[in-house]
Amino acid sequence: MKATLLLEDGRVFRGSGHGFEGEAVGEVVFNTSMSGYQEILTDPSYAGQIVTMTYPLIGNTGVNTEDVESRRPFLEAFVVRRMSPHPSNWRMTEPLGDYLERNRIPAIADIDTRALVRHIRTKGAMRAVLSLIDDDLESLSAKVSGSPEMVGRDLAGAVTAKEAYEAPTDAVEFIEFANLDAGKTRFRVVAYDFGIKTNILRDLVHCGADVRVVPASTSAADVLDLNPDGIFLSNGPGDPEAVDYAVGNIRKLIGSKPVFGICLGHQIMALALGGRTFKLKYGHHGGNHPVMNVDTGRVEITAQNHGFAVDPDSLDDEEVRITHINLNDQTIEGIEHRRLPAFSVQYHPEASPGPHDSYYLFEKFFRLMRDA
Amino acid sequence: MPKREDISKILIIGSGPIVIGQACEFDYSGTQACKALREEGYEIVLVNSNPATVMTDPEVADRTYLEPLTFEFVSQVIDREKPDALLPTVGGQTALNLAVELAEGGVLEKNNVEMIGAKLMSVKVAEDRLLFKEAMKEIGLATPESAVAENMRDAERVIERIGFPAVIRPSFTLGGSGGGIAYNSEEYLEIVARGLDLSPVHQVLVEQSVLGWKEFELEVMRDVRDNVVIICSIENFDPMGVHTGDSITVAPAQTLTDREYQRMRDAAVAVIRKVGVETGGSNIQFAVNPENGELVVIEMNPRVSRSSALASKATGFPIAKIAAKLAVGYTLDEIPNDITRKTPASFEPMLDYVVVKIPKWAFEKFREAEPLLGTQMKSVGEVMAIGRTFKEALLKGIRSLETGKDPGSEFIDPERVRYHLVTPNPDRLPNLLYALSNGMDVEEITRITGMDPWFINELAEIAALARELGSGTLGGLSPDKLLEAKRCGFSDDRLAGLLGSDASAVSDRRRELGIRPVYKRVDTCAAEFESFTPYFYSTYEEEDEAAPTDRRKIIILGSGPNRIGQGIEFDYCCCHASFALKEAGFETIMLNCNPETVSTDYDTSDRLYFEPLTLEDVLHVVEVEKPEGVIVQFGGQTPLNLALELQSAGVPIIGTSPQSIDLAEDRKRFGRLLSDLGIPQPPNGTAVTSEQARAAAEEIGYPVLVRPSYVLGGRAMVIVYDDRALDDYMKEAVEVSRKRPILIDRFLEDAMEIDVDALCDSERVVIGGIMQHIEEAGIHSGDSSCVLPAERLSDNSRDTIRRHTRDLAKDLDVVGLMNVQFAVQDEIVYVLEVNPRASRTVPFVSKATGVPLAKVAARLMIGEPLSSFDLPEELEIFHYFVKSPVFPFARFPGVDTILGPEMKSTGEVMGIDDTFGKAFIKAQISAGTILPRSGMAFLSVNEHDKRFLAEIGSALRDMDFKILATSGTADMLRNAGIETESVFKVNEGRPNIEDRIRSGDVDLVVNTPLGRESHFDEKAIRRAAMQYRIPCITTISGAQAAVNGIRDLQRESLTVRTLQEYHAEMKTARARS
Ligand SMILES: Nc1ncnc2c1ncn2[C@@H]1O[C@H](COP(=O)(O)OP(=O)(O)O)[C@@H](O)[C@H]1O
């Protein structure tokens, strides 16, 4: 089967088609993680995006039932150099291609993904169409221009849970060597779901929380009615400025209870504190970004997945303090309110996929709840 | 944290001679460390006995000691230099062990030297297997269960708990020898008994086996702020049970999910913290149970290693360089990533390609040793290949190996395929491909090899494509299929073989279709950031990133994988050529496939192509770069073998013309040239068949020396005394070199061998050095010790040698370097061979004379005349310089340690002093032979050597040695008035000589080979001597040199001096004369 990937600026890649025999539009981005494609596929933050894996051999370990970050894949389409036809791993239950097909995700393989990545790096992330059923450039081009721009797009609203639910407490624990003081006392956490990854819930539960996951649009009053010890703001897809309803709610909540935000949750927190966000040229997607913890002077290797960032000049220095900085491009990676118990990071301490260096942030959240 | 200001002088210990398990990766890491620290303004003192390294170039460190790497000598260096700190982590196990000795011996404390990089305690925890296991237990990490046994009773008790199979490791044996894997109690008791016997402390470690588990390595770095990063993950294609150095390895890990990988990463971080390596790099090995993901830690190396060199080349992250900077206090985030410039070193490299390393073995040189792989490393070199897929990288790797056989044409015995799969051995890969092409299924192979099905399936795809291609023809091949084959990694050569065509036809067809490779960059970041370092690999993709410049440029072809006969010396020369041409304003481009080397450091040349050294791959680079010249003279035989074909493809070869090179290799034409010049040559002939060989031998007269043409390192070269042996040889020789004839020479007995390196610009000749071999002709030049200046050469012969050298250089129109080997017999000077290229001795001569011969040669090749270098007709020598070889015999059980015309040594050392004796002793010590000052000497020499017996015996007696000999020799000594004790031969009764050696009675063995009858006896003696580390000299000339040295040793003690001091003294002396 043949597949065509057409970018907004006219660049075309033709390769072999895998997964779902259909087509999809989205913003094409790249992820540099060498492992963890299954977690990436099921990360809701990729909604609206076509994800290119820079590592060329994808699917080597197939797909299993455990390494999932949500109920299904959320990205629009998948781009790889080679789709491994013969996976091998003791936990494997299904080859990647079959999984994609079953979940209606079209994929393209055997293209020069490095050329694509370099193109995105120089031209910026842009819209594209991937089709296994149409190879006519004119009609494909129309499909691209008809697709929505990422800026201004509220995707959190699209991926969030429709109903509140209690996070399962039997979550598997993966962090084996981090020296955890897993909590004895239970705390009640309300987690805003903007596209939450399951591993965040696993980590919260493991640290000693009973977690109520609520839809993105849940009002501040409804949250406070649940009488939580802390409030968590999840990761998620799309433009943070488009999630204005949540920004308003969070503004009301900051100060009332300890608040911890990750990724989109971080951006929403910054907006709620009066900041602004902007779109990065091609974002940060990978598992190797060095982040400096300003307080300790230490470097964490972090998992990242975001296309927008908080504008440092927009933050009120009297109120908000920058706690983490990306050492590659000096963008903001973490902030903290100077007086109130609220902090957030742009990257993913829950990893999955990625290194576990920043797990301490969960412990910090629990300390805030304990001390509150 | 900024760099430390409280230290200013740092001592770096190198790794000494190249041995199996410790090769030029430590020249790479050491050179990087020296450069990095000097850049920071530190004064660097270096000790390393290996002259063939770039790191011992006088410019690399401030003060360079080419002295033995022993406690005594390094203590002297410390005493003399008073360094503030010692960096022990860039010189392999040698440096680490030495540092521990120095620390425990109080030398560091007494001189106020701080160990940086790794502290004593960390080194001990990492190196002591029991302490390490204990430490792992404390952080909750599993290691294979183990116990120590000190006698057979212990052993029997221990095995109850450990179970079979069990891994047995004798403590403190040379190169870990004597260990093994036992599958049943019979084997177990046998291995333990042997191990207890071999271990100087009579101790073995018995470990639960995790045979067949997946083996992984992580390269970890840590800084003083406790920032930890993983530079690279490496997965072994061969499962546990085959040493990682002997495994095909792949980076990054291929068969781990992120969850499993992160768990390993967490474990690695925990390990480095627990062991307490404060700064720098470490290598941590893991095993994973393929059934359930269970993870165990195997070992940690708290230093840079072979794997870290590989990881550096595989990722573009220079581990040794960064480790050095971390050792002086920098943190990772303070060090920029050279490649991206804008991002810091505190990150984890991301690859967008696959790297495959394949080892290269030398079992053919050690015929008595069974070619089996196990827990002890046996390979002598390796290649690395980069591709966008595993298949592409693997096939590129295979063709980088230069096996001399076309891939797919290896001899495979169908009856033995299963054996070759089950039992790890050097030919496992071709057998795997064969099995897959012949219908054995993946599951079955996985089961019997323990290899991950993912790898086997990849091989199956290669095999299937090969089979498909093999059923067609070039004409019938569709463009798509051809592209698919190229993307899969098949070379034109291999395709030609499959399609029944020839490589040039495949290449033409490809070009017609526009199918050619592109070059992608190794950039540490999978293209996330712009890269500023032109480090490339080829692949068949859409976009090319080569972006060649329009500068004046030269391509230097490297020497490929290390092997016996072609090693680090050639890499040294290639690097020097690059340095020299850079200085001359050229852009230099290196092409090589050996990950251990300095040449494949992206810092060495302006541009680096990590590519196989085959005609196809070289031509592609030439087409992209369009260089002004290509240099084939420095990389040993590898590029030389390509010279003619490159030239006929229109490639501008600079330096000596390929025609001259060819002429020197061509027996007939070269013979004619010699007779035209009136230069004697041993009578010789050539033969393709046994009949021709017999006829030639008859005419020449026995003994004769026979060998195939066009090989380096005297491969398959033997001395033949009669027709029968000749026939045997001819039968076998056909396998080694099918197309080319066998060369037959009169063997010159008792001749003195001389090596000459010279420079020539086609008009003028400068003689670099005339080296006299210690051993007589017949012992390969690479295996013989040699001395500069040639102390035993008569003035007459010396003049003749000079004249012949000059005549030859001019007649061959040499531009660059030339090496001539002479044999002097009864004052007649014969030419044995001429190599119009850089030789193994170039670095040695350069260091002895202070003139960088390879650099000058490179400049000659771009057209500069010799006159612009202000060099005398012959470089003068002012001290004694001795080069001694180092052998890998201990790694090959059952192999005799006897020397001959086939090269066996893996490395070399250099001893320098004011007298020959002292220089020789130093070289011997560096090579691991500590000659005794007194004690008991055992003498046993052949008929031929008996005439020297009295001389040696009386010299030893005069130095107060007691003499021991077997009956015949003893009689003769007594007749000469030398008091001698008799001892039984091995089969005469007991206690025999072997028992005496084993009881520690003997301090020196002189044993020249007696011939076939006593073969067993002698071999036992030599093996026993090796095992008990008693100097064992196998030639009379060697014995004479040793006697000479012992005499000097008794008279005065040995002192140390830097190379820079020697060179300065030389300059003064030169100015005076
Ligand atoms: N317990 C074991 N069971 C099976 N194989 C082992 C075991 N321990 C080590 N090995 C094998 O032996 C090799 C060498 O062992 P290692 O501990 O790494 O020693 P070295 O210091 O020589 O590298 C390993 O690479 C691995 O393949």
Ligand SMILES: Nc1ncnc2c1ncn2[C@@H]1O[C@H](COP(=O)(O)OP(=O)(O)O)[C@@H](O)[C@H]1O
């Ligand atoms: N005719 C000969 N008589 C005695 N020894 C010889 C003769 N030819 C070669 N040799 C010995 O064999 C060794 C290897 O031969 P050489 O021609 O140098 O091969 P290589 O190309 O491997 O260096 C020499 O170093 C020398 O000791």
Ligand SMILES: [Mg+2]
């Ligand atoms: Mg090891």
Ligand SMILES: [Mg+2]
């Ligand atoms: Mg030779």
